[in-house]
Amino acid sequence: xxxxxNRPEDxxxxxxxxxVLAHPESLRMVNNNHHCLVRADEKRAxxxxxxxxxxxGHLPVFLGYVGFGLADGVTVGNVFASPSxxxxxxxxxxxxxxAGVLHLYGRYGGDIMNFGMARDLDEMEGIExxxxxxxxxxxxxxxxxxxxxxxxxxxxxxxxxxGAAAENMLSLAEVTRIAQKTVDNTRTLGVAxxxxxxxxxxxxxxxxxxxxxxxxxxxxxxxxxxxSKLKPVDAVVTTMINRIVEDLPYQAGDRVAILVNGLGSxxxxxxxxxxxxAHSLLQDKGISIHRKYIGEYATSLEMAGxxxxxxxxxxxxxxxLDAPCYSPFFAQFR
Amino acid sequence: xxxxxNRPEDxxxxxxxxxVLAHPESLRMVNNNHHCLVRADEKRAxxxxxxxxxxxGHLPVFLGYVGFGLADGVTVGNVFASPSxxxxxxxxxxxxxxAGVLHLYGRYGGDIMNFGMARDLDEMEGIExxxxxxxxxxxxxxxxxxxxxxxxxxxxxxxxxxGAAAENMLSLAEVTRIAQKTVDNTRTLGVAxxxxxxxxxxxxxxxxxxxxxxxxxxxxxxxxxxxSKLKPVDAVVTTMINRIVEDLPYQAGDRVAILVNGLGSxxxxxxxxxxxxAHSLLQDKGISIHRKYIGEYATSLEMAGxxxxxxxxxxxxxxxLDAPCYSPFFAQFR
Numbered sequence: 010x011x012x013x014x015n016r017p018e019d020x021x022x023x024x025x026x027x028x029v030l031a032h033p034e035s036l037r038m039v040n041n042n043h044h045c046l047v048r049a050d051e052k053r054a055x056x057x058x059x060x061x062x063x064x065x066g067h068l069p070v071f072l073g074y075v076g077f078g079l080a081d082g083v084t085v086g087n088v089f090a091s092p093s094x095x096x097x098x099x100x101x102x103x104x105x106x107x108a109g110v111l112h113l114y115g116r117y118g119g120d121i122m123n124f125g126m127a128r129d130l131d132e133m134e135g136i137e138x139x140x141x142x143x144x145x146x147x148x149x150x151x152x153x154x155x156x157x158x159x160x161x162x163x164x165x166x167x168x169x170x171x172g173a174a175a176e177n178m179l180s181l182a183e184v185t186r187i188a189q190k191t192v193d194n195t196r197t198l199g200v201a202x203x204x205x206x207x208x209x210x211x212x213x214x215x216x217x218x219x220x221x222x223x224x225x226x227x228x229x230x231x232x233x234x235x236x237s238k239l240k241p242v243d244a245v246v247t248t249m250i251n252r253i254v255e256d257l258p259y260q261a262g263d264r265v266a267i268l269v270n271g272l273g274s275x276x277x278x279x280x281x282x283x284x285x286x287a288h289s290l291l292q293d294k295g296i297s298i299h300r301k302y303i304g305e306y307a308t309s310l311e312m313a314g315x316x317x318x319x320x321x322x323x324x325x326x327x328x329x330l331d332a333p334c335y336s337p338f339f340a341q342f343r
Numbered sequence: 344x345x346x347x348x349n350r351p352e353d354x355x356x357x358x359x360x361x362x363v364l365a366h367p368e369s370l371r372m373v374n375n376n377h378h379c380l381v382r383a384d385e386k387r388a389x390x391x392x393x394x395x396x397x398x399x400g401h402l403p404v405f406l407g408y409v410g411f412g413l414a415d416g417v418t419v420g421n422v423f424a425s426p427s428x429x430x431x432x433x434x435x436x437x438x439x440x441x442a443g444v445l446h447l448y449g450r451y452g453g454d455i456m457n458f459g460m461a462r463d464l465d466e467m468e469g470i471e472x473x474x475x476x477x478x479x480x481x482x483x484x485x486x487x488x489x490x491x492x493x494x495x496x497x498x499x500x501x502x503x504x505x506g507a508a509a510e511n512m513l514s515l516a517e518v519t520r521i522a523q524k525t526v527d528n529t530r531t532l533g534v535a536x537x538x539x540x541x542x543x544x545x546x547x548x549x550x551x552x553x554x555x556x557x558x559x560x561x562x563x564x565x566x567x568x569x570x571s572k573l574k575p576v577d578a579v580v581t582t583m584i585n586r587i588v589e590d591l592p593y594q595a596g597d598r599v600a601i602l603v604n605g606l607g608s609x610x611x612x613x614x615x616x617x618x619x620x621a622h623s624l625l626q627d628k629g630i631s632i633h634r635k636y637i638g639e640y641a642t643s644l645e646m647a648g649x650x651x652x653x654x655x656x657x658x659x660x661x662x663x664l665d666a667p668c669y670s671p672f673f674a675q676f677r
Binding site for chain 2: 011012013014015016020023024026027028030031065066068069200202203219220239241242243245273274275276277278279281282283284285288289301303305308310311313314315335340342343
């Protein structure tokens with residue numbers, strides 16, 4: 010295990026300490042608890058608060074999406090492990106500004122259980138809570154079972170759009186509707202070339218041959234849908250785009266946002282090779298790209314590979330996607 | 344070799360094609376030559392133009408630093424290989440706006456030779472040219488031989504500061520002086536955990552044991568100054584910060600900018616662990632951090648490891664560093 014870390018059991022806490030030392034103007038802990046981070050600026054009375062959370066090891070997910078025009082608070086677990094309901098409840102109390110809280114997170118068993126308990130705790134204190142589960146990973150369940158799918162890089166679109174809606178002072182019902190609509194119009198498919206190593210486990214999350222790749226691999230190493238010999242990036246992207254497009258389906262005339270996301274150790278150069286092919290395939294299908302994000306937006310430690318996400322836009326989603334936002338990890342000004 | 348690429352010999356060209364497809368509002372090729380990229384917006388008459396360039400494989404270096412408040416043009420070579428003097432000359436002609444051109448690049452033999460020839464070609468056409476060689480890598484030559492040192496992540500500070508000076512419509516002599524002052528006040532030291540693989544070579548740039556690290560390794564695998572067993576990140580950062588601080592030297596009362604830069608496959612989490620320790624060490628030394636950059640700013644494909652750079656600030660450098668800038672790879676708005 011070749012990592013620049015101290016003791017594996019301190020990894021998640023020390024990472025958060027480093028982040029709060031680096032960005033005190035943007036993020037602060039609640040009650041000095043490194044599991045609980047919220048926006049450092051003053052909250053706006055009457056604004057819907059957006060809470061998210063999940064395990065560590067996916068930066069910028071989750072805490073990188075707390076900021077202006079994004080989420081308001083995050084609960085941070087250990088690596089690939091759900092944080093506790095109590096910590097989620099602390100965050101919710103800290104960010105609640107009188108207009109309710111949206112729980113916006115990826116569909117994973119532990120998180121569902123803990124956010125559910127946090128909601129019970131919140132409601133006992135009179136905080137209204139709704140939830141939207143991001144479930145964009147089309148490899149994690151077949152069509153028709155979208156409500157069984159896991160959340161992956163599509164989280165970024167959900168934070169961006171719902172965060173802008175909340176910043177516009179829309180109601181909890183409206184922010185929730187818009188977050189759900191974003192999820193409903195997002196599809197992601199990934200490809201993994203190597204596993205990653207969880208510090209405390211000290212060994213690879215899965216094994217894969219020196220000349221193999223796996224399409225649909227989850228961000229914690231959940232099994233994918235097709236393992237094969239490594240192919241040229243143009244062939245890989247063709248498979249991925251075709252599966253994504255047919256799943257929603259996206260159609261000629263659609264406007265989309267695209268996210269080409271590196272999983273950790275794949276160089277930016279390779280992400281642009283992937284974008285190059287995706288751009289040409291979508292153009293051939295008559296699907297126009299309104300906005301693109303290319304880089305590391307949702308990672309799995311040092312896993313090699315990438316994912317491609319599409320979000321189908323209408324005027325409402327497009328206006329919200331185009332709004333400015335700011336966090337130390339994700340800023341959009343134009 | 345596990346890469347998401349097509350034919351290795353097409354890697355550099357196809358990467359640039361993907362970038363220009365993704366960011367046509369920011370970057371355009373000169374004469375459809377993928378080696379020659381310039382800002383897509385109209386040039387401002389009387390503004391000093393800044394040209395840079397070097398081999399591919401280091402994104403966002405070099406082309407990611409072409410934009411508003413940064414460089415104006417870049418010549419892109421193949422992986423780890425200098426571009427040609429003719430291509431540099433084409434870029435210089437395209438960006439020249441009547442106030443001369445600053446060649447701002449890292450000290451590497453091939454680049455020095457080619458930028459020198461390009462300067463001759465420029466001057467034959469009446470374009471005034473100055474040059475500043477970035478040479479921040481303290482591991483590449485001992486103190487007293489700073490003029491033999493290579494340029495690494497300190498390039499980012501040089502682009503940022505000199506770019507802001509040029510955007511302020513300062514003269515070529517002034518922009519050149521300020522770029523040189525930035526270089527003179529910057530020191531960088533890196534640590535590598537793994538090599539990278541150049542696509543056309545197909546094999547690792549160097550070998551290193553499964554439990555080893557090397558401090559001072561160059562970004563093309565040039566030998567460093569100390570190979571040892573992998574240590575905890577706090578120990579690694581302590582060695583690095585001490586060597587950096589004593590080299591300039593930086594002193595109690597100094598204000599600095601810090602760049603904690605990932606070389607490719609090191610997770611953001613680990614960069615924040617490194618920042619955490621660097622922050623505390625600098626605080627103990629009485630050196631205050633005015634601004635920090637933490638992420639992948641100058642890479643070596645999928646190399647694992649990171650570098651730390653410090654820039655000592657005075658009021659002039661600080662004002663220029665704080666100015667806004669924008670490129671698809673590096674935006675600063677506050």
